[in-house]
Amino acid sequence: MNGRTLRADAAATLFSVLEQGQSLREWLPAIQSKHKEQDRAWLQEMIFGVLRQLPLLQFWLRQLLQKPLKGRQKVVEPLLLLGLYQLAFSRVSEHAAVAETVGACEVLKCPGLKGLVNACLRNFIRQEMANQRPQDPQIMSGLPKWLYRKLSQAYPTRLDDVLGAMASKSPIWLRINRANVDAETFINALSEAGIDYKTSAKHPDAVILTKGTDITALPGFQQGWFAAQDGAAQLAAPLLNPQPQDRILDACAAPGGKTCHLLEWQPKMQECVALDADQARLARVEENLQRLGHKATVLCGDATSPADWWDGRPFDRILLDAPCSATGVIRRHPDIKWLRKADDIQKLVSLQADILDAMWQTLAKGGTLLYATCSVLPEENREQIKAFLTRHQDAKLDMIRDGESVEDPGMQILPGEEQMDGFYYARLLKS
Numbered sequence: 001m002n003g004r005t006l007r008a009d010a011a012a013t014l015f016s017v018l019e020q021g022q023s024l025r026e027w028l029p030a031i032q033s034k035h036k037e038q039d040r041a042w043l044q045e046m047i048f049g050v051l052r053q054l055p056l057l058q059f060w061l062r063q064l065l066q067k068p069l070k071g072r073q074k075v076v077e078p079l080l081l082l083g084l085y086q087l088a089f090s091r092v093s094e095h096a097a098v099a100e101t102v103g104a105c106e107v108l109k110c111p112g113l114k115g116l117v118n119a120c121l122r123n124f125i126r127q128e129m130a131n132q133r134p135q136d137p138q139i140m141s142g143l144p145k146w147l148y149r150k151l152s153q154a155y156p157t158r159l160d161d162v163l164g165a166m167a168s169k170s171p172i173w174l175r176i177n178r179a180n181v182d183a184e185t186f187i188n189a190l191s192e193a194g195i196d197y198k199t200s201a202k203h204p205d206a207v208i209l210t211k212g213t214d215i216t217a218l219p220g221f222q223q224g225w226f227a228a229q230d231g232a233a234q235l236a237a238p239l240l241n242p243q244p245q246d247r248i249l250d251a252c253a254a255p256g257g258k259t260c261h262l263l264e265w266q267p268k269m270q271e272c273v274a275l276d277a278d279q280a281r282l283a284r285v286e287e288n289l290q291r292l293g294h295k296a297t298v299l300c301g302d303a304t305s306p307a308d309w310w311d312g313r314p315f316d317r318i319l320l321d322a323p324c325s326a327t328g329v330i331r332r333h334p335d336i337k338w339l340r341k342a343d344d345i346q347k348l349v350s351l352q353a354d355i356l357d358a359m360w361q362t363l364a365k366g367g368t369l370l371y372a373t374c375s376v377l378p379e380e381n382r383e384q385i386k387a388f389l390t391r392h393q394d395a396k397l398d399m400i401r402d403g404e405s406v407e408d409p410g411m412q413i414l415p416g417e418e419q420m421d422g423f424y425y426a427r428l429l430k431s
Helices: 002-018 024-032 037-052 054-064 071-089 094-107 111-126 137-141 145-154 159-166 183-192 233-240 257-265 279-292 344-361 382-391
Strands: 172-176 197-200 203-209 226-228 247-251 271-276 297-300 315-321 363-373 395-397 411-413 423-430
Touching (some): 002 024, 002 037, 002 094, 054 071, 054 111, 071 111, 094 111, 203 233, 226 257, 233 257, 233 315, 247 257, 257 279, 344 382, 363 382
Parallel strands (some): 247 271, 315 363
Antiparallel strands (some): 172 203, 172 226, 395 423
16 A cells, blocks of 8 residues: 555655646655655655656657546546656566556546556556657657757757756765864764765865765754755855955845855854845745854845845845756756746846846945856856846956856856756956
């Protein structure tokens, strides 16, 4: 019965993403909490796998179904996709994949479709359809058509590397909290606990775990020895490089990882203000600050409307981690590519421009603004900064990489580079 329940829960979660537009962050934790740790891992692996291979699974399913499922029967479609994924990509035995997936129809209250599910899965096996791969590169990429087209245009010579990284599993990066522990002590604690890890030459405060694990069970979690943060995101603090007595703004700060890193990087700053428009997400900022032992001024406010929350005192440095398409972290959150739509991008570009212009008003003369996104789309990154420099004559590009120019500003990190997520940074000075 447990196998059927697991598959039913996986199908319900996929249905919530694909049909109802809910993110896994909203849905998956509650579903996982119903199951044992080993089953939680299996559940996540299956859900992520289906979302990564969705176009190919749908290609197969169209050949197996005489007509699409509709109405209350629609929930069985992600169950079928899950069954195909088990047969084509997992180590689940054929017998278990078929029997337990068919049995999940009862848990989903669609017992009348057991025959259909059984027939589809058995036909998939009998026809050896797992070996039938289409020639369409978009289907094989695992991406929606609009995103595949954008990436093909933006990175024609590196497309295979980008697609491969997006389809891969992401490593777990930890950032050692130098305020509470030194690197040697933390690394020794990991070794004593039998945790496999690697270090990074370019990230002195980083540890990369080679296997998935519950980070809350790692040595020093309750003591605030570390935070989970990808290597690309860990570059924000050194690139902004806060100085003693600086007044810092972390705009769009939730969940607070970069806020905490800034405080660790420069403990003698005058003040760090963490701003976000989402009160619920600010609770995560408070939790992270408390666990890691930091203090910041936490404000709920709209970054496009500083008059509503700003006290008029200029900030010396601003980190603007702008709302974006999150296309750089798809390997970590594969639901993003199905939740995000093509017409979302221009709306995001307009919002980013509004926030940039508003934040520029709050920056002191001689101050630094670091613009960041977890996107790989040029219109959100390079083109956004080019347009900003055209609008603001008092803005100057402060270069952070070799070969950077006003025509090609900032630093684009692509998914998988040195095991990092996709990320973009541009540093601006105010004259």
